Amino acid sequence: MLVIFIENKMVIKIEELELFDGSSYQEQKEIFELSQRKDGHLIKSKNRVQQHGEVFTPKWMVEKMLSEPSIQEKIHDLHATFLEPSAGEGAFLKEILHQKLNYVDQISNKTNWKENALWALMSIYAIELLTDNLTRARAAMLEIFVNHYQAFHQKKLSQNTDLCKSAKFIIEINIVQGNTLTYKNSLGELIEFSKWTPEGKLVKREIFTYKSLFNNSDIDDVNASEGQLSLFDDLDDEPVEYVACEVTKVYKEEKG
Known part of the structure; x- marks a missing residue:
């Protein structure tokens, strides 16, 4: 039996394994995946724009x-x-x-x-x-x-x-x-x-x-x-x- 949960971009796989005596236990394994990168804000504050010309570049650009x-x-x-x-x-x-x-x-x-x-x-x-x-x-x-x-x-x-x-x-x-x-x-x-x-x-x-x-x-x-x-x-x-x-x-x- 295989059960997969997805939580906070981490996949947790729980696999039921059969032992030699016929009983079983659950082994939990982590499956790691590449994270999706999200766009951030374009400016932090008007003051920072005025003082430093700080404007961030959007991800699509x-x-x-x-x-x-x-x-x-x-x-x-x-x-x-x-x-x-x-x-x-x-x-x-x-x-x-x-x-x-x-x-x-x-x-x-x-x-x-x-x-x-x-x-x-x-x-x-x-x-x-x-x-x-x-x-x-x-x-x-x-x-x-x-x-x-x-x-x-x-x-x-x-x-x-x-x-x-x-x-x-x-x-x-x-x-x-x-x-x-x-x-x-x-x-x-x-x-x-x-x-x-x-x-x-x-x-x-x-x-x-x-x-x-x-x-x-x-x-x-x-x-x-x-x-x-x-x-x-x-x-x-x-x-x-x-x-x-x-x-x-x-x-x-x-x-x-």
């Missing part, structure tokens, strides 16, 4: 913009980078990550899903001025990552695993607080990003300032034929390097 063939090609490349200079609560970040992880789900097996998913996560960068938005954007990205893991593997993701620790770490250093126009964060320090480079089955991490992406070049002329700036072209900074490590161990931050 995000999906339409990302549906462009050239964007879809990059979404289906685990190492193609995306930078959102004004992240808000993460409307674009959430959809890019969700679509990248959909691709990861398609090309992966249970052996390589973790590495592929972390590479997808490493490819997404953002800057957000307001800390409350930043907190929500980071939390939403982690929720999407965990949701995809659980739906793919059909088991919960423990916070104590290397995978979860690395996912949290990557989100915290790729999605940062700062002012895109001044290149600085609220502490007056230059905004920093990490470049993640594959080295065989390992990853090499190097740190650069956001400002260095634009030094010694006329931004209006850079890659004019392609209409976009590659995130790590022509960096001026002397990078801070970390020891190459397993992708699931990046949170340990071992410096070279």
Whole structure:
């Protein structure tokens, strides 16, 4: 006998199993499914609109913009980078990550899903001025990552695993607080990003300032034929390097 209940987007399966002595007991199993992402509010307050020009992008518009063939090609490349200079609560970040992880789900097996998913996560960068938005954007990205893991593997993701620790770490250093126009964060320090480079089955991490992406070049002329700036072209900074490590161990931050 099989009974299925749906509660709060989690499917609970209760299966009656027969024992050797003819009696039976009920075994409860959880079936994890991908959550539906809903549209949020477009503004929080008139004051925030006036002070910061804060207006959020509706989900339908995000999906339409990302549906462009050239964007879809990059979404289906685990190492193609995306930078959102004004992240808000993460409307674009959430959809890019969700679509990248959909691709990861398609090309992966249970052996390589973790590495592929972390590479997808490493490819997404953002800057957000307001800390409350930043907190929500980071939390939403982690929720999407965990949701995809659980739906793919059909088991919960423990916070104590290397995978979860690395996912949290990557989100915290790729999605940062700062002012895109001044290149600085609220502490007056230059905004920093990490470049993640594959080295065989390992990853090499190097740190650069956001400002260095634009030094010694006329931004209006850079890659004019392609209409976009590659995130790590022509960096001026002397990078801070970390020891190459397993992708699931990046949170340990071992410096070279």
